[in-house]
Amino acid sequence: MSGLLLSRTFLERFGARLREIEAEPGRPVEHILIDIEAGPPPATELDRVELAFFSNDARYRRQPFIDALEHAPNLRWLQLFSVGVDPKAYPSLRARGVTITNAPGANAEAIAWTAMGAVIWLGRPFRHWASAQQRRAWDPIHYEDAPRDLAGQTMTILGVGQIGARVARHAHYLGMRVVGIRRHPSPNDPVEESHPPSALPAIVQRTDWLVVACPLTDETRGLVNVGLLSRLPRGAHLLNLSRGAVVVEEALIKALKSGQLGGAYVDVASQEPLPPESPLWDAPNLIVSPHNAAISASYPAASAECFFANLRRWRRGEPLEGVA
């Protein structure tokens, strides 16, 4: 029997689903419960812990859970509820060879819905209406000034991963043509065309919506700069769903002010929290959200599903996913 360390709150909420997984053939597991309010279980129980799930409910009082992990000498695998984890976190666990996994993609669905909302808000005349409403003015747009239909426009997605693929699906629903940019383009990407990053300067010339959904790396830092933005058709739109530093913020603000960009949505900033004095806050036609596009009442369930999928692999002796 391998001991699985879980919070009592998690077991109460997801126990039925967990027992379904455990009823499948595979290595047997016993539950060792931690009551986050009361502190870690006794050493006799912690000695039996081989795997642990750091669930969402435990994050506001992290210390009892972390203490328990530190005092579980036979721990081999820690699954985290979160999507991203600092590679330097949990140094003492890493030092003794504990495998740490996270929940990649658990928030991708929510981020993609947020992105779709921003696309329709920016693409239909909602900004015009909101400004008229503030002036208490009944000021309809006429056909001559109507925005182009979203259907038929082209979206280019930088990074066709969990998030990018879902944004592509929504763009297709809107009737858009989707171009994917990724290091290793695949014919299976859910896009009309897939290109390597070297093609980006040419692709943006026919891009109405540029969506940043790639990780921040040496290659992507500052990728969306003055030069790239200037190659977009005038009035194009930008969404940044990834990391602030992929976009040069001064270039973004300048392009919004000049009208080169017709509008933009950024969920991320190069400095977070974004300080009150940042010029991003009141750049024209820009929606800013506080690295919060992923927020969803169903996140605890989605991250639990990532754990369950890995638990199934572990019980069968298969390699774990999301190793961080």
Place this chain on the structure above:
Amino acid sequence: MSGLLLSRTFLERFGARLREIEAEPGRPVEHILIDIEAGPPPATELDRVELAFFSNDARYRRQPFIDALEHAPNLRWLQLFSVGVDPKAYPSLRARGVTITNAPGANAEAIAWTAMGAVIWLGRPFRHWASAQQRRAWDPIHYEDAPRDLAGQTMTILGVGQIGARVARHAHYLGMRVVGIRRHPSPNDPVEESHPPSALPAIVQRTDWLVVACPLTDETRGLVNVGLLSRLPRGAHLLNLSRGAVVVEEALIKALKSGQLGGAYVDVASQEPLPPESPLWDAPNLIVSPHNAAISASYPAASAECFFANLRRWRRGEPLEGVA
């Protein structure tokens, strides 16, 4: 040869498509062109006019077109570019038996996209983010306060016509359950359940999104009143895409102020243009647009397609659609 009165601008833009229709078997048609800037064609040409299309481009200088119609003694059918037409409009044409048709549904697609944008804006935390952005505050929502996922919520649509059916499709894409309310429910309605209006008071008790997409009639005037709104679950949302007077505006404002309604979007008002002193303008959590949800750069093409479909019927001797 039956004379078809058209604006020169329309023929320049849609002539190729028109000639496709005219190449099909059916009654032969000749074009009699009106140059809106120059005034009506001579009487010898107007005598030959049997049908006319009042296209979108002619609407800012209506009089030359209307003069031409008045002086076309053999006119039998007038197709209008617009979706709704006042049954009392064109009294002299009606008096001499001219059939008047409009373009039902030509704007339904655009209205439904607007509605979807409003649903995502109201259903995801965009209002929270916009208010934080105005305060220059990086103020994320935490899981405990996250709004419910749109997937799994229930939308009830009053009036499952051209607009309601398209809104239903979008709601399905969002993962919602859709209930239709219409006078003659049909198993073919694109909804999970279809009920007559008498079921509405019971249905609203399990409705998260109430969408008004029915015509204004004696039966629907004031249908969404204090009593009906009070039966919705607390925090539900309302969309009015039809006519202002279907919703009692005082009841709407009261429900928004009390939090009984979590948010609403109205494209229409009982008095249009809505006067500056109306309390609708600054009701909390309300989006107002100026009877403009339908605006779309593709409307001229969509209304032209309605005309082409009727022209095809007319040439075959079939009954016309959209008789107003």
